[in-house]
Amino acid sequence: MATKPLIKALTEAGIGSRRRMTDAIKQGKVKVNGAAAESFNHLVDLAKDHIQLNGQDVSLQPDTVICLLLNKPVGVVSTTSDEKGRGTVLSILPDNYRRHRLYPVGRLDIDTTGLLLLTNDGALTYRLTHPKFEYEKEYLVAIKSKMTIQEIQQLQRGVPLEDGMSYPAKIREISQPPFNYSVIIHEGKKRQVRRMFEYLRYHVTALKRIRLGNLTLGNLKEGEVRRLTTKEISALLR
Numbered sequence: 632m633a634t635k636p637l638i639k640a641l642t643e644a645g646i647g648s649r650r651r652m653t654d655a656i657k658q659g660k661v662k663v664n665g666a667a668a669e670s671f672n673h674l675v676d677l678a679k680d681h682i683q684l685n686g687q688d689v690s691l692q693p694d695t696v697i698c699l700l701l702n703k704p705v706g707v708v709s710t711t712s713d714e715k716g717r718g719t720v721l722s723i724l725p726d727n728y729r730r731h732r733l734y735p736v737g738r739l740d741i742d743t744t745g746l747l748l749l750t751n752d753g754a755l756t757y758r759l760t761h762p763k764f765e766y767e768k769e770y771l772v773a774i775k776s777k778m779t780i781q782e783i784q785q786l787q788r789g790v791p792l793e794d795g796m797s798y799p800a801k802i803r804e805i806s807q808p809p810f811n812y813s814v815i816i817h818e819g820k821k822r823q824v825r826r827m828f829e830y831l832r833y834h835v836t837a838l839k840r841i842r843l844g845n846l847t848l849g850n851l852k853e854g855e856v857r858r859l860t861t862k863e864i865s866a867l868l869r
């Protein structure tokens with residue numbers, strides 16, 4: 632028997648924020664098996680109890696696990712909401728994904744483009760973001776000039792950042808305008824790639840993530856999204 636407190640079950644059902652659900656319970660708008668719910672912590676059985684909000688049935692079955700691969704465009708923030716009113720990665724998703732409580736796995740800066748995963752699954756997020764699992768992340772970097780061999784080697788060995796040394800990275804010169812370097816790291820410090828280059832006084836003019844582990848952007852255009860298959864998710868977790 633899968634039971635959980637009413638407020639938790641309602642919030643996880645993805646029909647509204649915790650605040651909204653709390654208000655609905657207080658206002659007697661939530662019914663459990665026909666009677667107005669009196670307690671937020673009333674334990675409900677996900678399989679058996681009949682819950683209604685404003686007279687409408689609420690399905691308490693856990694959300695299907697969804698993992699989306701987005702090619703993030705410039706100008707949207709990698710958060711679920713933004714106090715400055717900027718567009719978020721959620722606001723650019725097609726309507727059919729809106730009802731799932733998705734959130735980004737890690738972050739890309741507002742000016743960074745490329746591969747960003749969004750999911751509703753906490754275990755998947757933990758696995759993909761915990762440093763001990765060491766997922767490689769590959770970025771294409773554009774800077775205005777060419778680095779010397781010594782500078783490349785410095786970045787490869789690791790450079791001091793205000794929150795500690797960067798771990799060894801793989802750096803390769805490429806020619807994919809506007810990008811001129813490929814950088815592979817497996818850390819996710821805030822603005823890490825930009826700060827690594829800033830340490831050597833290079834300003835990154837464009838940054839794009841093209842790979843996470845074995846997942847690549849493929850032909851996905853900026854702003855486009857696709858759902859990962861179960862097979863792709865399993866391969867990612869292997």
Ligand code: URA
Binds near residue numbers: 821
């Ligand atoms: N490193 C950065 O500097 N920015 C990103 O968005 C991702 C990695």
